Amino acid sequence: MEHVVIVGGGFGGLQVAKRLAKAPVRITLVDRLNHHLFQPLLYQVAMAGLSPSDIAVPIRAALHRQRNVRVILDEAVGVDLARREVELRIAGRLRYDKLVLAAGAGTNYFGHPEWSKWAVGLKDLDEAVEIRRRVLLAFEAAEREPDPEKRKALLRFVVIGGGPTGVELAGSLAELARFALSRDFQTIHPEDAEVTLLEAGPRLLAPFDPKLSASAARQLEELGVTVRTGCLVRQIDDEGVRVAGPDGTETTLRGSTVIWAAGVRARPLSRTLGVELDRGGRVIVGSDGSIPGHPEVFVIGDMAHQVGPDGKPLPGLAPVAIQQGRNVAANILRDIEGKPRVPFRYVDKGMMATIGRSRAVAQTGRLRISGLLAWFAWIVVHLWFLVGFRNRLLVFYNWAYNYLTYKRGARLITGRRLEPGVPRQVVEPSEVERAARERLPPQQQRAPDPVHA
Amino acid sequence: MEHVVIVGGGFGGLQVAKRLAKAPVRITLVDRLNHHLFQPLLYQVAMAGLSPSDIAVPIRAALHRQRNVRVILDEAVGVDLARREVELRIAGRLRYDKLVLAAGAGTNYFGHPEWSKWAVGLKDLDEAVEIRRRVLLAFEAAEREPDPEKRKALLRFVVIGGGPTGVELAGSLAELARFALSRDFQTIHPEDAEVTLLEAGPRLLAPFDPKLSASAARQLEELGVTVRTGCLVRQIDDEGVRVAGPDGTETTLRGSTVIWAAGVRARPLSRTLGVELDRGGRVIVGSDGSIPGHPEVFVIGDMAHQVGPDGKPLPGLAPVAIQQGRNVAANILRDIEGKPRVPFRYVDKGMMATIGRSRAVAQTGRLRISGLLAWFAWIVVHLWFLVGFRNRLLVFYNWAYNYLTYKRGARLITGRRLEPGVPRQVVEPSEVERAARERLPPQQQRAPDPVHA
Numbered sequence: 077m078e079h080v081v082i083v084g085g086g087f088g089g090l091q092v093a094k095r096l097a098k099a100p101v102r103i104t105l106v107d108r109l110n111h112h113l114f115q116p117l118l119y120q121v122a123m124a125g126l127s128p129s130d131i132a133v134p135i136r137a138a139l140h141r142q143r144n145v146r147v148i149l150d151e152a153v154g155v156d157l158a159r160r161e162v163e164l165r166i167a168g169r170l171r172y173d174k175l176v177l178a179a180g181a182g183t184n185y186f187g188h189p190e191w192s193k194w195a196v197g198l199k200d201l202d203e204a205v206e207i208r209r210r211v212l213l214a215f216e217a218a219e220r221e222p223d224p225e226k227r228k229a230l231l232r233f234v235v236i237g238g239g240p241t242g243v244e245l246a247g248s249l250a251e252l253a254r255f256a257l258s259r260d261f262q263t264i265h266p267e268d269a270e271v272t273l274l275e276a277g278p279r280l281l282a283p284f285d286p287k288l289s290a291s292a293a294r295q296l297e298e299l300g301v302t303v304r305t306g307c308l309v310r311q312i313d314d315e316g317v318r319v320a321g322p323d324g325t326e327t328t329l330r331g332s333t334v335i336w337a338a339g340v341r342a343r344p345l346s347r348t349l350g351v352e353l354d355r356g357g358r359v360i361v362g363s364d365g366s367i368p369g370h371p372e373v374f375v376i377g378d379m380a381h382q383v384g385p386d387g388k389p390l391p392g393l394a395p396v397a398i399q400q401g402r403n404v405a406a407n408i409l410r411d412i413e414g415k416p417r418v419p420f421r422y423v424d425k426g427m428m429a430t431i432g433r434s435r436a437v438a439q440t441g442r443l444r445i446s447g448l449l450a451w452f453a454w455i456v457v458h459l460w461f462l463v464g465f466r467n468r469l470l471v472f473y474n475w476a477y478n479y480l481t482y483k484r485g486a487r488l489i490t491g492r493r494l495e496p497g498v499p500r501q502v503v504e505p506s507e508v509e510r511a512a513r514e515r516l517p518p519q520q521q522r523a524p525d526p527v528h529a
Numbered sequence: 530m531e532h533v534v535i536v537g538g539g540f541g542g543l544q545v546a547k548r549l550a551k552a553p554v555r556i557t558l559v560d561r562l563n564h565h566l567f568q569p570l571l572y573q574v575a576m577a578g579l580s581p582s583d584i585a586v587p588i589r590a591a592l593h594r595q596r597n598v599r600v601i602l603d604e605a606v607g608v609d610l611a612r613r614e615v616e617l618r619i620a621g622r623l624r625y626d627k628l629v630l631a632a633g634a635g636t637n638y639f640g641h642p643e644w645s646k647w648a649v650g651l652k653d654l655d656e657a658v659e660i661r662r663r664v665l666l667a668f669e670a671a672e673r674e675p676d677p678e679k680r681k682a683l684l685r686f687v688v689i690g691g692g693p694t695g696v697e698l699a700g701s702l703a704e705l706a707r708f709a710l711s712r713d714f715q716t717i718h719p720e721d722a723e724v725t726l727l728e729a730g731p732r733l734l735a736p737f738d739p740k741l742s743a744s745a746a747r748q749l750e751e752l753g754v755t756v757r758t759g760c761l762v763r764q765i766d767d768e769g770v771r772v773a774g775p776d777g778t779e780t781t782l783r784g785s786t787v788i789w790a791a792g793v794r795a796r797p798l799s800r801t802l803g804v805e806l807d808r809g810g811r812v813i814v815g816s817d818g819s820i821p822g823h824p825e826v827f828v829i830g831d832m833a834h835q836v837g838p839d840g841k842p843l844p845g846l847a848p849v850a851i852q853q854g855r856n857v858a859a860n861i862l863r864d865i866e867g868k869p870r871v872p873f874r875y876v877d878k879g880m881m882a883t884i885g886r887s888r889a890v891a892q893t894g895r896l897r898i899s900g901l902l903a904w905f906a907w908i909v910v911h912l913w914f915l916v917g918f919r920n921r922l923l924v925f926y927n928w929a930y931n932y933l934t935y936k937r938g939a940r941l942i943t944g945r946r947l948e949p950g951v952p953r954q955v956v957e958p959s960e961v962e963r964a965a966r967e968r969l970p971p972q973q974q975r976a977p978d979p980v981h982a
Contacts, residue, residue, distance in 0.1 A: 110669065127582040136713035146715045149669040167673045216563065216602040220620045260589035262599045 077102050080408060081162055081172035083152045083345070085112050085135040087394045088377035089178035091401030092408075097142045099409055101174075106164060108151040110134055113201065116394060116458060119241060122198055122207035122335070123248040124256070132201060152179065154348040157370055174372050174408055177345065177359070178401070181378035181392060184339035184356070191312040195336035198241060207335055211249065214333045215257060218264045229331025231269040234317050236309055237338030238275025239282070240429040243292055245335055246273040247431035250299040272302045272329060274319060276338070279305055281429060281437065283391060288437040291446040295435045309338075340392060342379045349373075354381040354389070363419035365404045371417075374407075376400035384422050395425050430454045530555050533861060534615055534625035536605045536798070538565050538588040540847045541830035542631035544854030545861075550595045552862055554627075559617060561604040563587055566654065569847060569911060572694060574657035575788070576701040577665065577709070581654045605632065607801040610823055627825050627861055630798065630812070631854070634831035634845060637792035637809070644765040648789035651694060660788055664702065667786045668710060671717045682784025684722040687770050689762055690791030691728025692735070693882040696745055698788055699726040700884035703752040725755045725782060727772060729791070732758055734882060734890065736844060741890040744899040748888040762791075793845060795832045802826075807834040807842070816872035818857045824870075827860075829853035837875050848878050883907045 078101045082089045085107040093105050111132040120126040139145050154163040155177070161169045183197030196207050211233065218230040231253075235246040253269035260266070273280070273296060279289040280296075280303065293303045306322035316330040342357035351367050352360045358381035361367055365374045365382065377397035384390045390400075403420040410417055426440025428450065436450035445453065531554045535542045538560040546558050564585040573579040592598050607616040608630070614622045636650030649660050664686070671683040684706075688699040706722035713719070726733070726749060732742040733749075733756065746756045759775035769783040795810035804820050805813045811834035814820055818827045818835065830850035837843045843853075856873040863870055879893025881903065889903035898906065 110665065127580050129580040129582075134713075140712045147713075148673055149666075150673060212563065213602075220601055220603065259593045260587075260600075 078173040078408075078412065079104065079171065080174045080176065081106065081170055082176045082178060083107075083162065084178035084180055084377070084379075085109070085138075085147075086115070086178060086180050086377060086397065088397035088401040089176065090135070090138060091398050092176050092178070092376070092405045093139060093142070093145055095402055095405030096408065097144065099144070099405075100412065101144065101408070103145040104148060104170060104172075105135065105139070105145055106148045106150050106152055106162070106170070107135055108149070109200065110136070110149050111201075112138055118198055118201075118204050119244045119248060121201065121204035122211075122245065123252050124208050124212065125248065125252075128201045128205065152345055155345070155373075157349060157351075157367075157373065160372065172372075174411075175374070176401075176404055177373065177375045177379055178377045178397070179343040179345050179379055181340035181342050181356075182344075183336060184341035185336065186339060188312075191309075191336065194312045194314075195236060195317075195334040197336045198245070199340070210333050211252070215253075215261065215264070215266055215269075219261050226331070227264060228268075228270075229316075231264065231266070232316075232329060232332045233269060233271045234329050234332040234334045235271065235273045236317070236334065236336050238273055238277070238280035238303075238305065239337060240427070242273055242275070242335075242337035243280055243296065243429050243431060245337055246271055246301045246303075247296055247299055247435065250296070250301050251432040254300065267300075270302065271300065272304060272332075274307045274309065274317075275303075275305045276308055277305065284427060284429075284437065285439055285444050288439055288444055288446055292429065292431060292437050295431045295437075295446070299432055299435070340378065346375075346379055356381075358389075364407050364417040365400055365420055366407075374404045376404055382420060384424075390422055391427075393427070396422060399423065428454050428457065531626040531861075531865065532557065532624065533627045533629065534559065534623055535629045535631060536560075536615065537631035537633055537830070537832075538562070538591075538600075539568070539631060539633050539830060539850065541850035541854040542629065543588070543591060544851050545629050545631070545829070545858045546592060546595070546598055548855055548858030549861065550597065552597070552858075553865065554597065554861070556598040557601060557623060558588065558592070558598055559601045559603050559605055559615070559623070560588055561602070562653065563589070563602050564654075565591055571651055571654075571657050572697045572701060574654065575651055575660035575664075575698065576705050577661050578701065578705075581658065585654060605798055608798070608826075610802060610804075610820075610826065613825065625825075627864075628827065629854075629857055630826065630828045630832055631830045631850070632796040632798050632832055634793035634795050634809075635797075636789060637794035638789065639792060641765075644789070647765045647767075648689060648770075648787040650789045651698070652793070663786050664705070668706075668714065668717070668719055668722075672714050679784070680717060681721075681723075682769075684717065684719070685769075685782060685785045686722060686724045687782050687785040687787045688724065688726045689770070689787065689789050691726055691730070691733035691756075691758065692790065693880070695726055695728070695788075695790035696733055696749065696882050696884060698790055699724055699754045699756075700749055700752055700888065703749070703754050704885040707753065720753070723755065724753065725757060725785075727760045727762065727770075728756075728758045729761055730758065737880060737882075737890060738892050738897050741892055741897055741899060745882065745884060745890050748884045748890075748899070752885055752888070793831065799828075799832055809834075811842075817860050817870040818853055818873055819860075827857045829857055835873060837877075843875055844880075846880070849875060852876065881907050881910065 080101045080103045082092055082103065082105045085105055089105060090112055093103055096103060111134050114131040117126060117131045121128055121131060136147050139147060148167060150167050151165040152162050153165045161171050163169055183199055185191050196203050198204060198207060214230050218227045221227040221230060233249055235242050250271045253266040257266035279286060280292050281289045296303050308320045309317060310320050310326060311318040312334060316328050316332045317334055318326055318328045320326050346353055346357050346359050349359060354360060358379055359367060359375040360381045361375050365376055367373045367375060377400060378392040381389050390396045399422060400420060407417040426438060428436060428438035430436040430451060434448050434451050436454045437446045438450040438453050533549065533554045533556045535545055535556060535558045538558055542558060543565055546556055549556055564587050567584040570579060570584045574581055574584060589600050592600060601620060603620050604618040605615050606618045614624050616622055636652055638644050649656050651657060651660060667683050671680045674680040674683060686702055688695050703724045706719040710719035732739060733745050734742045749756050761773045762770060763773050763779060764771040765787060769781050769785045770787055771779055771781045773779050799806055799810050799812050802812060807813060811832055812820060812828040813834045814828050818829055820826045820828060830853060831845040834842050843849045852875060853873060860870040881889060881891035883889040883904060887901050887904050889907045890899045891903040891906050
């Protein structure tokens with residue numbers, strides 16, 4: 077029986093596994109985390125609106141009815157295309173007949189990995205919880221601080237990157253301060269928090285219609301967010317964030333809590349393939365999702381550079397990954413049945429970004445909506461997507477509760493240190509990231525221990 | 530207006546603050562954590578049955594309607610009884626007119642602090658999440674492990690301490706393996722997990738009726754737990770746990786995931802007072818809850834050694850702390866009104882311990898119950914206690930859901946490292962714990978910065 081190895085249990089990888097439930101194949105799904113994450117709501121964990129368990133489900137639980145899947149918690153650190161083997165960090169080598177790479181993307185600091193110390197990215201639950209901790213600790217430190225200047229600096233927050241994640245973070249951060257925390261403190265007024273959203277390009281939400289970009293900026297400003305476009309980040313350090321404005325003048329936002337939402341790049345596993353990548357480290361794949369010259373290896377989701385009907389690469393969105401996963405599963409089945417493969421056709425369902433509670437922008441086809449209506453659309457779509465998630469009811473309950481009471485049940489600070497600002501926990505690069513940086517071929521990384529020979 | 534400083538936002542401290550809501554006093558509540566914890570359910574977080582946010586509520590949220598309280602996130606590192614000042618680690622000194630010490634207890638390794646590296650205690654959310662991570666990672670590692678001997682060692686769990694916490698942990702660990710995880714793995718049978726509960730004394734649940742102790746042991750054995758009484762732990766290290774049995778012969782439980790529930794001792798803050806303590810580091814207080822010679826300083830909850838009607842010190846239970854909190858608040862009010870203080874009278878509501886789902890033991894007055902009936906009693910009491918918690922519905926929903934489906938929505942592994950067994954994160958002693966170990970008087974710990982002068 078063919079052995080299909082899937083690397084990554086996100087939207088794409090999980091879709092492939094589920095679609096092959098009745099196929100005559102043996103599947104091994106490898107992920108370095110034990111849970112599938114509903115990433116579109118990750119910013120709500122960072123902003124203390126939802127708890128980690130509301131938006132994550134163990135991969136084993138998601139697949140436990142499917143008997144042809146084996147799940148392994150491990151990290152894929154390299155692929156040997158010639159031998160058809162994936163190198164796992166702990167369990168050694170894994171032979172495949174078909175390989176699906178769906179390991180997603182990490183944060184891209186554009187050549188400044190040292191900034192990650194101050195500016196946390198938002199790609200997994202650990203990072204979301206770390207952001208939540210830093211934001212809540214900043215308010216706590218401000219409450220303790222007698223010096224008004226220092227207090228002001230503690231209440232200064234900078235979100236870098238004006239894409240959907242940055243817009244969602246800035247909007248919900250402003251709301252957290254203005255509504256959820258406003259009654260909790262005696263010395264400070266949390267609503268005095270300064271939230272700045274920095275974007276390098278000329279407008280927010282670049283892939284959206286310019287009218288919606290303008291609407292998003294207006295809606296953010298209604299919430300008190302300072303939106304600055306055309307701004308380049310020059311430096312991030314203990315002082316704060318040094319920014320060059322559109323006219324080139326530099327200013328420093330001092331003592332800020334900084335969140336990085338400026339860019340992603342494919343996981344460094346892609347670099348171990350030795351095939352053509354785009355600038356974001358994504359693997360360039362053909363219309364059937366496979367690597368040119370390697371029809372047995374598919375790449376999907378945020379790791380893949382696949383061209384859409386408009387000739388441009390498809391965006392890094394959950395619907396793209398899910399649809400690609402379906403296409404790859406279909407092609408694996410067609411291979412078994414001896415039928416020719418079918419090319420991927422992306423059905424664009426549109427895009428949306430939420431801006432706090434009751435504000436959003438959305439576009440689909442020729443439709444452009446913003447404000448409350450867009451927000452309702454956003455809720456309906458996200459609840460629909462959560463179908464299959466056991467957490468649907470919990471998320472709904474939490475949302476409804478938050479909406480009515482402005483309380484945040486998820487406002488916990490975990491971790492032992494009490495000071496914000498000073499970086500407490502540097503997010504270490506994983507071993508595969510280090511190895512990829514050092515450009516070691518995967519074979520040299522460790523002696524192979526055979527598994528699944 | 531009198532300034533009442535409360536150290537600790539647990540059951541006792543929160544009770545004092547709430548009871549003084551309408552009193553003509555200014556209150557400052559200091560806690561090193563931002564949340565009040567429903568500690569009786571903490572073991573369920575460690576065993577992946579509930580999420581941290583289900584059993585914790587931010588102290589600010591719990592008190593935000595009360596205008597005479599200021600909440601400070603900081604750690605009390607010393608008390609200067611002569612100057613009536615509390616030393617805070619970050620914010621400096623805080624003057625009080627009345628002081629209520631309610632900082633609780635930490636884990637007691639009985640002279641072996643180095644064991645904490647392997648045997649995590651269960652006193653806060655960080656420790657509960659760390660236990661959950663180690664337990665779930667052990668099953669994941671067993672699934673990857675080809676060697677049957679190593680696999681067996683990975684599935685060996687040891688709970689040290691046969692009090693209510695140890696009994697609850699061992700029971701729910703056995704159930705996690707037998708029911709919740711049983712369908713999730715392909716290579717291993719999680720129900721083959723070996724759970725051993727070690728107790729130094731002659732029986733489990735020493736404070737309970739001997740019949741209930743025997744019943745608890747029987748109920749645990751029905752779940753597959755090996756109960757060993759009269760066993761002393763000699764050593765814990767990378768090898769495992771070395772145990773001396775009742776006859777003195779030593780055996781080693783190899784490669785185990787170890788949880789420490791063997792004892793508590795009062796937070797080391799008590800040692801900075803320079804007053805009489807008992808062997809557990811608890812402050813010996815009079816019948817009004819105050820320190821002899823210092824009627825302005827009260828100690829309650831797990832930090833206090835107060836004698837009950839039977840002449841024995843009161844146990845470290847939530848009802849004791851809550852009732853003591855009420856008594857102290859009443860006495861603070863009576864001082865203001867110029868009335869004599871009232872002594873504390875403990876109303877014993879009984880004790881209970883749950884053993885997984887549908888098993889428990891309970892005693893109150895002359896009533897002794899065990900099994901399903903005791904379990905129902907346990908649920909009713911805990912839901913009743915959760916009144917006032919915003920999480921009541923969530924907890925109930927989660928319980929009901931777990932009961933019906935055996936799924937565990939909280940089965941997340943967070944943190945970046947993938948291997949169990951080898952200690953990953955040594956829980957660092959806090960600064961106050963270090964200072965107290967070195968027996969520095971609090972004045973020498975740091976230069977004072979005046980706050981609230």
